[in-house]
Amino acid sequence: MISCKEATKFISEREEGKLTFHQRWQLWQHLAICTFCRLFNKQNKVLINSVPHLHDHNDALLTQSEKEFIISSLEKS
Amino acid sequence: MSELNATKWVSDYGDMLYRYALPRVNDRETAKDLVQETFLAAWRNYDNFKGEISEKNWLFAILKNKIIDHFRKASTRLTDSLPGIADEDAYFDDAQHWTRVAAPQDWNFDTDAPIERKEFYKVLQMCKGKLKEIQNIVFTMKYLEGWESEDICKELNITASNYWVLIHRAKLQLRDCLEKNWFIQ
Numbered sequence: 039m040i041s042c043k044e045a046t047k048f049i050s051e052r053e054e055g056k057l058t059f060h061q062r063w064q065l066w067q068h069l070a071i072c073t074f075c076r077l078f079n080k081q082n083k084v085l086i087n088s089v090p091h092l093h094d095h096n097d098a099l100l101t102q103s104e105k106e107f108i109i110s111s112l113e114k115s
Numbered sequence: 116m117s118e119l120n121a122t123k124w125v126s127d128y129g130d131m132l133y134r135y136a137l138p139r140v141n142d143r144e145t146a147k148d149l150v151q152e153t154f155l156a157a158w159r160n161y162d163n164f165k166g167e168i169s170e171k172n173w174l175f176a177i178l179k180n181k182i183i184d185h186f187r188k189a190s191t192r193l194t195d196s197l198p199g200i201a202d203e204d205a206y207f208d209d210a211q212h213w214t215r216v217a218a219p220q221d222w223n224f225d226t227d228a229p230i231e232r233k234e235f236y237k238v239l240q241m242c243k244g245k246l247k248e249i250q251n252i253v254f255t256m257k258y259l260e261g262w263e264s265e266d267i268c269k270e271l272n273i274t275a276s277n278y279w280v281l282i283h284r285a286k287l288q289l290r291d292c293l294e295k296n297w298f299i300q
Contacts, residue, residue, distance in 0.1 A: 041211030046281045054264055077219035081290050084222070088230050088239060089258045092138035095236035102135050105125050107284065108151045112158045114122040 040064045045075045049082055119161060124154065128171060129243040132178050139182055139255050143245045149185060153178040179260065183270065186252045189272040206287050217291060222298040235297055242292035250285040253278060 040048070045068040051057055052065065069076050100108075132153060135147040156177050157164070164173055206217040213219070230236075245253065252271065254260045262270075270277050 042213050043211035050282050063284055065187050074213045074218045085289055086258050092236055093135045095233050096122045096134040096138055098137050104147055105129055108123045108127050108154055
Protein backbone atom coordinates (compact mmCIF):
# COMPACT_ATOMS: atom_id res chain seq x y z
CA MET A 39 0.00 0.00 0.00
CA ILE A 40 1.40 3.42 -0.92
CA SER A 41 1.62 6.13 1.76
CA CYS A 42 -0.43 9.34 1.94
CA LYS A 43 2.66 11.27 0.95
CA GLU A 44 3.05 9.19 -2.21
CA ALA A 45 -0.68 9.22 -2.94
CA THR A 46 -0.88 13.02 -2.82
CA LYS A 47 2.17 13.27 -5.07
CA PHE A 48 0.62 10.78 -7.49
CA ILE A 49 -2.47 12.99 -7.71
CA SER A 50 -0.39 15.79 -9.28
CA GLU A 51 1.49 13.41 -11.56
CA ARG A 52 -1.79 11.90 -12.73
CA GLU A 53 -2.92 15.32 -14.03
CA GLU A 54 -0.24 15.04 -16.71
CA GLY A 55 -0.80 11.35 -17.37
CA LYS A 56 2.53 10.56 -15.74
CA LEU A 57 1.40 7.45 -13.82
CA THR A 58 1.97 3.91 -14.98
CA PHE A 59 -0.96 1.53 -14.98
CA HIS A 60 0.35 -0.01 -11.77
CA GLN A 61 0.67 3.41 -10.08
CA ARG A 62 -2.88 4.33 -11.09
CA TRP A 63 -4.05 1.11 -9.52
CA GLN A 64 -2.06 1.86 -6.33
CA LEU A 65 -3.57 5.34 -6.16
CA TRP A 66 -7.07 3.98 -6.72
CA GLN A 67 -6.59 1.44 -3.92
CA HIS A 68 -5.27 4.08 -1.57
CA LEU A 69 -8.11 6.51 -2.28
CA ALA A 70 -10.64 3.72 -1.73
CA ILE A 71 -9.66 3.46 1.91
CA CYS A 72 -8.20 6.87 2.83
CA THR A 73 -10.67 9.66 3.64
CA PHE A 74 -7.94 12.27 4.02
CA CYS A 75 -6.43 11.67 0.60
CA ARG A 76 -9.91 11.64 -0.95
CA LEU A 77 -10.43 15.09 0.56
CA PHE A 78 -7.03 16.18 -0.73
CA ASN A 79 -7.97 14.95 -4.19
CA LYS A 80 -11.19 17.00 -4.17
CA GLN A 81 -9.57 20.08 -2.68
CA ASN A 82 -6.73 19.92 -5.19
CA LYS A 83 -9.36 20.40 -7.89
CA VAL A 84 -10.82 23.43 -6.12
CA LEU A 85 -7.32 24.88 -5.91
CA ILE A 86 -6.27 24.30 -9.50
CA ASN A 87 -9.63 25.41 -10.88
CA SER A 88 -9.52 28.70 -9.00
CA VAL A 89 -5.89 29.85 -9.38
CA PRO A 90 -6.20 30.69 -13.11
CA HIS A 91 -8.87 33.24 -12.13
CA LEU A 92 -6.72 35.13 -9.64
CA HIS A 93 -6.14 38.11 -11.91
CA ASP A 94 -9.84 38.44 -12.80
CA HIS A 95 -10.53 39.15 -9.16
CA ASN A 96 -7.58 41.41 -8.55
CA ASP A 97 -8.39 45.12 -8.31
CA ALA A 98 -4.87 46.42 -7.77
CA LEU A 99 -4.02 49.68 -9.56
CA LEU A 100 -0.81 51.36 -10.55
CA THR A 101 -0.52 54.67 -8.74
CA GLN A 102 -0.74 57.88 -10.75
CA SER A 103 2.95 58.58 -10.19
CA GLU A 104 3.90 55.07 -11.35
CA LYS A 105 1.91 55.63 -14.52
CA GLU A 106 3.51 59.01 -15.11
CA PHE A 107 6.93 57.47 -14.62
CA ILE A 108 6.20 54.84 -17.27
CA ILE A 109 4.79 57.44 -19.66
CA SER A 110 7.87 59.65 -19.31
CA SER A 111 10.19 56.67 -19.82
CA LEU A 112 8.34 55.86 -23.07
CA GLU A 113 8.51 59.41 -24.31
CA LYS A 114 12.22 59.59 -23.56
CA SER A 115 13.04 56.31 -25.29
CA MET B 116 -2.22 53.33 -37.65
CA SER B 117 -2.64 56.42 -35.52
CA GLU B 118 0.38 57.96 -33.93
CA LEU B 119 1.53 56.36 -30.70
CA ASN B 120 0.33 58.06 -27.60
CA ALA B 121 2.15 57.00 -24.43
CA THR B 122 -0.41 58.49 -22.09
CA LYS B 123 -3.30 56.74 -23.80
CA TRP B 124 -1.45 53.43 -23.90
CA VAL B 125 -0.60 53.48 -20.22
CA SER B 126 -4.05 54.59 -19.17
CA ASP B 127 -5.78 52.03 -21.41
CA TYR B 128 -3.64 49.01 -20.58
CA GLY B 129 -1.44 49.79 -17.55
CA ASP B 130 -3.73 48.54 -14.79
CA MET B 131 -4.85 45.53 -16.81
CA LEU B 132 -1.28 44.37 -17.35
CA TYR B 133 -0.38 45.10 -13.76
CA ARG B 134 -3.27 42.99 -12.46
CA TYR B 135 -2.14 40.12 -14.61
CA ALA B 136 1.47 40.32 -13.45
CA LEU B 137 0.89 40.87 -9.72
CA PRO B 138 -0.74 37.52 -8.80
CA ARG B 139 1.98 35.76 -10.75
CA VAL B 140 5.05 37.37 -9.23
CA ASN B 141 3.51 38.17 -5.81
CA ASP B 142 5.40 41.43 -5.56
CA ARG B 143 4.27 44.99 -6.36
CA GLU B 144 7.66 46.36 -7.39
CA THR B 145 8.44 43.40 -9.64
CA ALA B 146 4.99 43.54 -11.24
CA LYS B 147 5.35 47.26 -11.89
CA ASP B 148 8.81 46.81 -13.41
CA LEU B 149 7.53 44.04 -15.69
CA VAL B 150 4.70 46.27 -16.90
CA GLN B 151 7.13 49.07 -17.59
CA GLU B 152 9.48 46.74 -19.50
CA THR B 153 6.50 45.46 -21.48
CA PHE B 154 5.49 48.96 -22.57
CA LEU B 155 9.08 49.84 -23.43
CA ALA B 156 9.57 46.72 -25.54
CA ALA B 157 6.27 47.32 -27.31
CA TRP B 158 7.05 50.99 -27.85
CA ARG B 159 10.44 50.26 -29.39
CA ASN B 160 9.14 47.44 -31.56
CA TYR B 161 5.88 48.97 -32.65
CA ASP B 162 6.99 48.71 -36.29
CA ASN B 163 6.88 44.93 -35.90
CA PHE B 164 3.31 44.98 -34.68
CA LYS B 165 1.40 43.59 -37.63
CA GLY B 166 -2.09 44.10 -36.33
CA GLU B 167 -2.85 40.40 -36.74
CA ILE B 168 -3.83 40.31 -33.10
CA SER B 169 -5.24 43.19 -31.09
CA GLU B 170 -2.88 45.67 -29.49
CA LYS B 171 -4.07 44.41 -26.13
CA ASN B 172 -3.26 40.75 -26.89
CA TRP B 173 0.07 41.80 -28.30
CA LEU B 174 0.95 43.61 -25.05
CA PHE B 175 -0.18 40.59 -23.03
CA ALA B 176 2.00 38.28 -25.12
CA ILE B 177 5.00 40.52 -24.41
CA LEU B 178 4.17 40.64 -20.71
CA LYS B 179 3.89 36.84 -20.51
CA ASN B 180 7.36 36.55 -22.04
CA LYS B 181 8.70 39.09 -19.56
CA ILE B 182 7.22 37.13 -16.67
CA ILE B 183 8.84 33.90 -17.84
CA ASP B 184 12.17 35.74 -18.36
CA HIS B 185 11.91 37.02 -14.82
CA PHE B 186 11.18 33.51 -13.51
CA ARG B 187 14.09 32.04 -15.40
CA LYS B 188 16.51 34.64 -14.06
CA ALA B 189 15.20 34.27 -10.52
CA SER B 190 15.41 30.49 -10.66
CA THR B 191 19.12 30.42 -11.54
CA ARG B 192 19.66 32.29 -8.30
CA LEU B 193 17.31 29.98 -6.35
CA THR B 194 18.00 26.51 -7.66
CA ASP B 195 21.56 26.30 -6.32
CA SER B 196 20.11 25.06 -3.06
CA LEU B 197 17.60 22.69 -4.68
CA PRO B 198 19.24 19.29 -4.20
CA GLY B 199 19.07 19.94 -0.50
CA ILE B 200 15.37 20.76 -0.43
CA ALA B 201 14.16 19.62 2.95
CA ASP B 202 11.67 16.89 2.39
CA GLU B 203 10.77 16.31 6.01
CA ASP B 204 7.79 18.33 7.04
CA ALA B 205 4.85 18.79 9.30
CA TYR B 206 2.32 17.26 6.90
CA PHE B 207 3.28 13.61 7.20
CA ASP B 208 4.49 11.45 10.08
CA ASP B 209 7.31 8.90 10.09
CA ALA B 210 5.11 6.39 8.26
CA GLN B 211 4.34 9.12 5.68
CA HIS B 212 0.69 9.31 6.64
CA TRP B 213 -1.07 12.57 7.42
CA THR B 214 -0.28 14.01 10.83
CA ARG B 215 -3.29 14.85 12.98
CA VAL B 216 -2.80 18.63 12.69
CA ALA B 217 -2.23 18.60 8.92
CA ALA B 218 -4.84 16.07 7.78
CA PRO B 219 -7.39 17.61 5.40
CA GLN B 220 -10.78 18.44 6.86
CA ASP B 221 -14.04 18.38 4.96
CA TRP B 222 -14.55 21.84 3.41
CA ASN B 223 -18.22 21.15 2.77
CA PHE B 224 -17.67 22.53 -0.68
CA ASP B 225 -18.93 20.24 -3.39
CA THR B 226 -18.66 21.96 -6.70
CA ASP B 227 -16.04 22.01 -9.40
CA ALA B 228 -17.21 25.43 -10.56
CA PRO B 229 -14.73 28.25 -9.98
CA ILE B 230 -15.41 30.28 -6.88
CA GLU B 231 -16.79 33.76 -7.55
CA ARG B 232 -16.10 35.52 -4.26
CA LYS B 233 -13.55 38.31 -4.38
CA GLU B 234 -12.62 37.72 -0.73
CA PHE B 235 -11.70 34.13 -1.51
CA TYR B 236 -9.16 35.29 -4.08
CA LYS B 237 -7.62 37.69 -1.58
CA VAL B 238 -7.01 34.75 0.74
CA LEU B 239 -5.74 32.62 -2.14
CA GLN B 240 -3.34 35.41 -3.13
CA MET B 241 -2.16 35.78 0.45
CA CYS B 242 -1.52 32.02 0.62
CA LYS B 243 0.29 32.03 -2.71
CA GLY B 244 2.44 34.90 -1.48
CA LYS B 245 3.70 32.66 1.33
CA LEU B 246 5.17 30.07 -1.01
CA LYS B 247 8.93 30.00 -1.34
CA GLU B 248 9.90 31.87 -4.48
CA ILE B 249 10.98 28.80 -6.43
CA GLN B 250 7.77 26.98 -5.45
CA ASN B 251 5.75 29.96 -6.62
CA ILE B 252 7.61 29.99 -9.92
CA VAL B 253 6.90 26.34 -10.81
CA PHE B 254 3.34 26.52 -9.49
CA THR B 255 2.60 29.69 -11.48
CA MET B 256 4.11 28.36 -14.70
CA LYS B 257 2.09 25.17 -14.35
CA TYR B 258 -1.28 26.31 -13.06
CA LEU B 259 -1.54 29.97 -14.04
CA GLU B 260 0.37 29.95 -17.33
CA GLY B 261 -0.55 26.38 -18.25
CA TRP B 262 2.90 25.03 -19.11
CA GLU B 263 3.71 21.31 -19.20
CA SER B 264 6.16 20.00 -16.60
CA GLU B 265 8.82 19.05 -19.18
CA ASP B 266 8.86 22.58 -20.59
CA ILE B 267 9.08 24.09 -17.12
CA CYS B 268 12.04 21.84 -16.23
CA LYS B 269 13.79 22.81 -19.45
CA GLU B 270 13.15 26.52 -19.05
CA LEU B 271 14.25 26.60 -15.41
CA ASN B 272 16.95 23.96 -15.80
CA ILE B 273 15.65 21.78 -12.97
CA THR B 274 15.24 18.00 -12.82
CA ALA B 275 11.85 16.31 -13.08
CA SER B 276 12.21 14.96 -9.58
CA ASN B 277 12.86 18.45 -8.18
CA TYR B 278 9.88 19.71 -10.15
CA TRP B 279 7.45 17.17 -8.66
CA VAL B 280 8.70 17.79 -5.14
CA LEU B 281 8.24 21.55 -5.58
CA ILE B 282 4.72 21.18 -7.01
CA HIS B 283 3.72 18.69 -4.35
CA ARG B 284 4.91 20.89 -1.50
CA ALA B 285 3.38 24.03 -3.01
CA LYS B 286 0.00 22.29 -3.16
CA LEU B 287 0.24 20.90 0.37
CA GLN B 288 1.00 24.37 1.64
CA LEU B 289 -1.68 26.15 -0.39
CA ARG B 290 -4.34 23.59 0.58
CA ASP B 291 -3.45 23.93 4.22
CA CYS B 292 -3.46 27.74 4.08
CA LEU B 293 -6.84 27.88 2.29
CA GLU B 294 -8.36 25.50 4.81
CA LYS B 295 -7.16 27.50 7.80
CA ASN B 296 -7.93 30.93 6.37
CA TRP B 297 -11.04 30.44 4.29
CA PHE B 298 -12.89 27.14 4.39
CA ILE B 299 -12.62 26.33 8.07
CA GLN B 300 -11.95 29.34 10.25
